[in-house]
Amino acid sequence: MPFKIAVVVGSIRAGSTNRKVAEALTRLDAARGHTFTFADISGLPLYTEEDDETQAPEVKALKALIAEADGVIFATPEYNRSMPGVLKNAIDQASRPYGQNSWLGKPAAVFGVSPSAIGTAMAQQHLRNVIACLGMPTLTQPEVFLQWKDDLLTEEGTVGEGSADFLGGFLEKFLDLVALHARA
Numbered sequence: 683m684p685f686k687i688a689v690v691v692g693s694i695r696a697g698s699t700n701r702k703v704a705e706a707l708t709r710l711d712a713a714r715g716h717t718f719t720f721a722d723i724s725g726l727p728l729y730t731e732e733d734d735e736t737q738a739p740e741v742k743a744l745k746a747l748i749a750e751a752d753g754v755i756f757a758t759p760e761y762n763r764s765m766p767g768v769l770k771n772a773i774d775q776a777s778r779p780y781g782q783n784s785w786l787g788k789p790a791a792v793f794g795v796s797p798s799a800i801g802t803a804m805a806q807q808h809l810r811n812v813i814a815c816l817g818m819p820t821l822t823q824p825e826v827f828l829q830w831k832d833d834l835l836t837e838e839g840t841v842g843e844g845s846a847d848f849l850g851g852f853l854e855k856f857l858d859l860v861a862l863h864a865r866a
Contacts, residue, residue: 684715685860688751692758692769692794692805694724699795699830704757706841707793710850716857718755721747723772734779741775748776748784753860754818758794760805770812777816785816789863791856793826795834801827819863821856824848 689708691701701720708718725740727733737745748754758765776784790813794802806827813820826849828834833842841849 683861683864684717685752685857685864686717686719686750687860688721688747688754688788689718690721690723690754690756690769690772692756692766692809694768698759700757700759702835702839703793703795703828703841704755706835706839707755707849707853709840710846710853711857714857719747719751721772723768726768726772726775729771729774729778731778737775744772745776745782745784748788751788752864753789753791753856754785755856756790756792756809756813758792758802758805758809760794760796760798760802763804764808765805765812769809773812773816783816785813785818787863788818789821789856789859790818791821791852791859793828793852795828795830797830799829801829803827819859821852821859824852824855826852 689704691698691704693700721744723744727738758769792806792809794806796802810820834845836842
């Protein structure tokens, strides 16, 4: 059964390495027919409770994408040892107003890419703390802390030979988690 997967990239930078790797990751599943839709979080207003009753169209679009998804993949860079503010803002927007949490029950996977040897370990830990609060069952293994290297992706934008098995296994485990929750 094909699934609808929302992909939320915590960087809105043109040329984001996290976006590039997320796009390459989704191509690893081409034969199985799952749908991967990237959320646009670049135009979201900053969250304020005062807007809960009159959410912006960009917020409504994000909430609709998440509501229709069978699972969510988060790709996060690490800024100052945490997730980017734009990602936290997107999470807050789609979890509000109280009682209308679009993330609730959606299986999640987390990965990140960084020039650092420890990848995005701190950002991922903070993100995992937040999504646990949202009630998202989260893939715990394998953890994916990627260091950006020239051979991580090919010139065509696909996953490089040295990482294909590992990232393919990560995606497979996540889709197994989605299937488990779809059956429940």
